[in-house]
Amino acid sequence: xxxxxxxxxxxxxxxxxxxxxxxxxxxxxxxxxxxxxxxxxxxxxxxxxxxxxxxxxxxxxxxxxxxxxxxxxxxxxxxxxxxxxxxxxxxxxxxxxxxxxxxxxxxxxxxxxxxxxxxxxxxxxxxxxxxxxxxxxxxxxxxxxxxxxxxxxxxxxxxxxxxxxxxxxxxxxxxxxxxxxxxxxxxxxxxxxxxxxxxxxxxxxxxxxxxxxxxxxxxxxxxxxxxxxxxxxxxxxxxxxxxxxxxxxxxxxxxxxxxxxxxxxxxxxxxxxxxxxxxxxxxxxxxxxxxxxxxxxxxxxxxxxxxxxxxxxxxxxxxxxxxxxxxxxxxxxxxxxxxxxxxxxxxxxxxxxxxxxxxxxxxxxxxxxxxxxxxxxxxxxxxxxxxxxxxxxxxxxxxxxxxxxxxxxxxxxxxxxxxxxxxxxxxxxxxxxxxxxxxxxxxxxxxxxxxxxxxxxxxxxxxxxxxxxxxxxxxxxxxxxxxxxxxxxxxxxxxxxxxxxxxxxxxxxxxxxxxxx
Amino acid sequence: xxxxxxxxxxxxxxxxxxxxxxxxxxxxxxxxxxxxxxxxxxxxxxxxxxxxxxxxxxxxxxxxxxxxxxxx
Numbered sequence: 001x002x003x004x005x006x007x008x009x010x011x012x013x014x015x016x017x018x019x020x021x022x023x024x025x026x027x028x029x030x031x032x033x034x035x036x037x038x039x040x041x042x043x044x045x046x047x048x049x050x051x052x053x054x055x056x057x058x059x060x061x062x063x064x065x066x067x068x069x070x071x072x073x074x075x076x077x078x079x080x081x082x083x084x085x086x087x088x089x090x091x092x093x094x095x096x097x098x099x100x101x102x103x104x105x106x107x108x109x110x111x112x113x114x115x116x117x118x119x120x121x122x123x124x125x126x127x128x129x130x131x132x133x134x135x136x137x138x139x140x141x142x143x144x145x146x147x148x149x150x151x152x153x154x155x156x157x158x159x160x161x162x163x164x165x166x167x168x169x170x171x172x173x174x175x176x177x178x179x180x181x182x183x184x185x186x187x188x189x190x191x192x193x194x195x196x197x198x199x200x201x202x203x204x205x206x207x208x209x210x211x212x213x214x215x216x217x218x219x220x221x222x223x224x225x226x227x228x229x230x231x232x233x234x235x236x237x238x239x240x241x242x243x244x245x246x247x248x249x250x251x252x253x254x255x256x257x258x259x260x261x262x263x264x265x266x267x268x269x270x271x272x273x274x275x276x277x278x279x280x281x282x283x284x285x286x287x288x289x290x291x292x293x294x295x296x297x298x299x300x301x302x303x304x305x306x307x308x309x310x311x312x313x314x315x316x317x318x319x320x321x322x323x324x325x326x327x328x329x330x331x332x333x334x335x336x337x338x339x340x341x342x343x344x345x346x347x348x349x350x351x352x353x354x355x356x357x358x359x360x361x362x363x364x365x366x367x368x369x370x371x372x373x374x375x376x377x378x379x380x381x382x383x384x385x386x387x388x389x390x391x392x393x394x395x396x397x398x399x400x401x402x403x404x405x406x407x408x409x410x411x412x413x414x415x416x417x418x419x420x421x422x423x424x425x426x427x428x429x430x431x432x433x434x435x436x437x438x439x440x441x442x443x444x445x446x447x448x449x450x451x452x453x454x455x456x457x458x459x460x461x462x463x464x465x466x467x468x469x470x471x472x473x474x475x476x477x478x479x480x481x482x483x484x485x486x487x488x489x490x491x492x493x494x495x496x497x498x499x500x501x502x503x504x505x506x507x508x509x510x511x512x513x514x515x516x517x
Numbered sequence: 518x519x520x521x522x523x524x525x526x527x528x529x530x531x532x533x534x535x536x537x538x539x540x541x542x543x544x545x546x547x548x549x550x551x552x553x554x555x556x557x558x559x560x561x562x563x564x565x566x567x568x569x570x571x572x573x574x575x576x577x578x579x580x581x582x583x584x585x586x587x588x589x
Contacts, residue, residue: 081528081529081530081531081532082530082531082532082535082571083530083532083573084532084571086573092528092530092573092574093526093528093573093574108529108531136530137530137532141532142531144535206570206571209536209563209564209565209567209570210563210564210565210570211565211569211570211571
């Protein structure tokens with residue numbers, strides 16, 4: 001783990017990540033080279049916003065810090081297949097290898113296989129700092145396998161942070177065990193604090209050797225979830241709350257959930273859109289329950305934000321995902337491949353990488369402050385922009401290759417990351433497809449501009465016709481700095497009367513399966 | 518003796534295995550099976566057969582009609 005002071009030091013030299021990666025690659029005798037190089041990153045969730053002891057816990061956890069997710073990777077090991085509740089948005093029978101959703105996994109691992117896999121991944125991906133158990137069932141419905149996995153990993157790779165994600169039903173029974181294995185991040189999925197609402201989300205729970213249904217099931221579940229959260233808080237274990245936003249069922253109610261979990265000490269609230277399509281075979285998919293639109297989701301997140309930290313960078317990843325959020329390298333680490341790998345745990349290489357990241361992050365603050373100058377002219381104007389990026393907070397992705405766009409809100413207050421939009425691959429086999437382009441436009445329809453490293457003539461014209469300005473003049477530059485430079489120019493044009501500022505419409509959240517890369 | 522697992526329905530989630538009071542459930546190939554000689558329908562242990570109560574897919578753990586019932 002990087003031993004860096006969380007306090008900002010403006011004059012420290014920046015270490016080039018690509019140098020470190022290259023040295024590590026050479027050391028291992030393979031030809032990997034990193035993307036990006038000199039990077040900067042920005043978010044309001046920096047060390048200035050939280051107590052040092054909390055920052056220490058979250059600074060390299062991609063799921064707990066938006067800022068960290070540009071640099072650090074996580075992996076999930078699928079050692080916990082059993083579940084003790086049923087949710088209307090989950091179908092355990094659905095196991096398409098290309099599907100990317102929680103509850104779905106290609107293969108389950110034994111704790112021993114999981115430990116080997118963690119070592120293999122950590123040695124290949126130095127920025128992998130977090131190991132999570134998220135299913136595909138519930139980790140605490142598989143306590144033996146879950147804690148045996150934690151035990152093995154803490155022996156072989158003690159620098160890796162351990163976390164788990166649970167529905168909370170069994171949580172109170174296992175809080176002390178969680179503390180014993182130094183699991184310092186726990187995510188609880190809480191979709192309601194009122195059984196009247198809960199009975200429409202959970203058809204049943206398995207409780208004290210019985211299947212409970214309806215109101216009774218939801219009542220036990222919410223009591224256990226909130227008790228578990230209180231017990232985590234008492235022990236100083238950071239809790240993140242995941243909530244699935246289900247329009248017409250719990251969308252209004254989630255504001256109440258937000259208050260309930262905040263008052264019990266939750267650190268972060270992650271409100272995610274329902275993923276719902278008939279082909280998933282879930283109750284919600286089959287009964288036509290829709291997911292929220294991008295603007296509905298953002299409005300709910302915004303309304304909860306005053307209450308506590310909101311997570312907006314969740315990619316709703318699989319229980320066996322590997323890599324940075326938004327990418328999935330699990331295909332490189334199948335059981336067959338990892339069992340054949342000779343793994344040498346490169347603790348020094350990992351430390352060097354992570355120290356370089358910390359230096360980068362400290363340098364970014366100055367660049368951000370500089371870009372804030374002259375923003376007052378924006379007045380009341382705020383716009384959303386989409387960015388094609390492969391990471392490191394740089395505009396470094398071709399429009400046609402982007403699998404997702406990161407969304408930033410630009411206003412007099414600066415540039416703020418507010419989410420991401422998954423899109424189908426537009427460019428496949430070197431040629432563009434019309435339908436995919438319209439999918440992208442639908443996904444970023446609420447944005448005024450899209451920032452790309454490169455873009456072809458046809459999509460450029462179509463985007464412009466749709467009222468979204470394609471911007472390629474900031475290729476391979478920092479996202480926030482570039483977006484704010486563009487925004488200042490935009491505001492100047494509005495002020496001079498050259499253009500008229502008009503709000504954009506809504507955008508759709510993609511419901512289909514994300515193809516594995 | 519009577520529950521059996523419909524192989525085409527089973528998701529291999531392992532949930533039933535640990536709950537069975539008779540250790541009648543085990544993994545066989547790519548699915549789980551119930552040893553009919555050990556299954557008691559959970560009578561004398563629980564109010565409900567545990568494999569049925571925990572199974573995430575309906576109609577997966579079903580009465581094996583080819584064998585005599587434990588329950589009267």
